[in-house]
Amino acid sequence: MIRALFGGSFDPVHNGHVAVVDHLLRAGQAGHVHVVPARLSPHKGADRAGPAARLELAALAFADRPQVSVDDRETRRPGPSYTVDTLRELAAEHPDDPWRLVIGADNLPGLGTWHEAAELLRLAVVLVMPRGDGRPHLPAGAAAERFIVVEDFDEPVSSTGIRAMLAAGRLPVDALPVAVARRIRARGLYGIGRT
Numbered sequence: 001m002i003r004a005l006f007g008g009s010f011d012p013v014h015n016g017h018v019a020v021v022d023h024l025l026r027a028g029q030a031g032h033v034h035v036v037p038a039r040l041s042p043h044k045g046a047d048r049a050g051p052a053a054r055l056e057l058a059a060l061a062f063a064d065r066p067q068v069s070v071d072d073r074e075t076r077r078p079g080p081s082y083t084v085d086t087l088r089e090l091a092a093e094h095p096d097d098p099w100r101l102v103i104g105a106d107n108l109p110g111l112g113t114w115h116e117a118a119e120l121l122r123l124a125v126v127l128v129m130p131r132g133d134g135r136p137h138l139p140a141g142a143a144a145e146r147f148i149v150v151e152d153f154d155e156p157v158s159s160t161g162i163r164a165m166l167a168a169g170r171l172p173v174d175a176l177p178v179a180v181a182r183r184i185r186a187r188g189l190y191g192i193g194r195t
Contacts, residue, residue: 002100003097003099005087005124008037009037013177014175015155025068051074057180057189060177060180061177084114100127105131111126126147129153167190
């Protein structure tokens with residue numbers, strides 16, 4: 001079975017993340033997706049919600065999808081969350097399965113700067129999800145066979161836009177899974193008042 005690692009801050013998890021997973025499963029790009037929220041992303045600033053809250057929201061977002069596992073290993077690991085460490089562990093747990101690493105096209109230009117980038121490309125083929133206009137370009141010198149650009153996907157929802165709405169005191173219920181929006185409100189996450 002092809003397994004995919006979909007990591008990130010998921011701050012917060014939203015319908016765009018769910019759409020990525022659903023698309024990969026439906027298109028046969030993965031038979032199982034491991035969603036792994038980072039405790040501390042080495043490429044981003046501080047998260048707006050803590051790791052436990054983001055993990056809880058991710059579990060709610062994917063609760064009805066048996067082909068998805070929400071994994072807490074990075075939220076338990078001290079220090080920055082390096083994708084290569086997670087991929088090594090998962091590959092050791094499922095040694096007979098090929099792996100794919102899901103990234104947004106906006107992360108593609110900097111992939112070579114990721115911790116042990118060459119090892120990442122040895123462990124997994126990279127699935128590049130489109131972000132915005134234009135076809136993503138592979139990094140110079142990249143082995144094309146280690147990348148799959150997903151052509152038939154378009155989902156404009158972004159965490160940045162959602163966080164801006166949340167910061168303004170608006171809960172964007174149309175952009176969030178229902179259970180996630182309810183939990184954000186119930187727990188007063190992202191500064192949203194409880195009701």
